[in-house]
Amino acid sequence: MSITSQTELIAVEADGPVITVRVNRPDKLNAVTQEMSEELERIVGAINDDAQVRAVVYTGTGRAFSAGSDIATLDQYATPWEFRNRRDYCDALRELRKPVIAAINGYAFGGGLEASLTCDIRIAAETATFAAPEVKLGWIGGGGMSALLAASIGATNAALMLMTGEAIDAATALAWGLVSEVVPAGDLLERAQELAAVIASRPPIAVETAKANLRAAWNLPQEQAIVYEREMQAITFATDDAAEGRAAFAERRPGTFHGH
Structure with missing residues (x-):
């Protein structure tokens, strides 16, 4: 950096x-x-x-x-x-x-x-x-x-x-x-x-997606905002960081996130 x-x-x-x-x-x-x-x-x-x-x-x-x-x-x-x-x-x-x-x-x-x-x-x-x-x-x-x-x-x-x-x-x-x-x-x-x-310390893709989703929520009609949120959830769920988050939860340990 x-x-x-x-x-x-x-x-x-x-x-x-x-x-x-x-x-x-x-x-x-x-x-x-x-x-x-x-x-x-x-x-x-x-x-x-x-x-x-x-x-x-x-x-x-x-x-x-x-x-x-x-x-x-x-x-x-x-x-x-x-x-x-x-x-x-x-x-x-x-x-x-x-x-x-x-x-x-x-x-x-x-x-x-x-x-x-x-x-x-x-x-x-x-x-x-x-x-x-x-x-x-x-x-x-x-x-x-x-x-x-x-x-x-x-x-x-x-x-x-x-x-x-x-x-x-x-x-x-x-x-x-x-x-x-x-x-x-x-x-x-x-x-x-x-x-x-x-x-x-949070998974960076999820954080940046949350920011983008909040902006969409203010700018879209409610039903469209909910649909957009579901699509963004699916995208983040498919990341390596999300897999690491699920594994860390199951193993009762802190997750290590790399933005992938």
């Missing part, structure tokens, strides 16, 4: 099968530029191609998870059409086939909130806050904000956030189902990496 970043603004750390990707621009509240988006897209491609990587933690440095896109750079797009067709960090995160845990250490505003919503599991520090403030500036989010937020916290709570632009705290985020856990700030990264390590 030799996944590295080509910019100090995106940090990559490996611990066995777990990769931690950190937005590392604390002086700008981890606001993301186009160049950072492109580097994240390259890193995601490398992670997808590396069979040794089985889980990802995505987080930020300092007091922000991410304040979203760097607004100061948005005027670089010559036309709204060029702005519409850009590749951004949410696009990159959506393309991750490996499970990804958002460790939300502080402000998750705008595109930072969208990035967290794109992750499979969200864990927040007690000090984290969440907002969709684009409406205050005259536009709305474009990285899946409305659909993902409504799916996560329900239509009325999503409307409250999207239409007021006001922030909610970590306790509210937990009560609404926006995050799975809230932990002390000093414990956040350790807890996220601990959870990632548990996921990484």
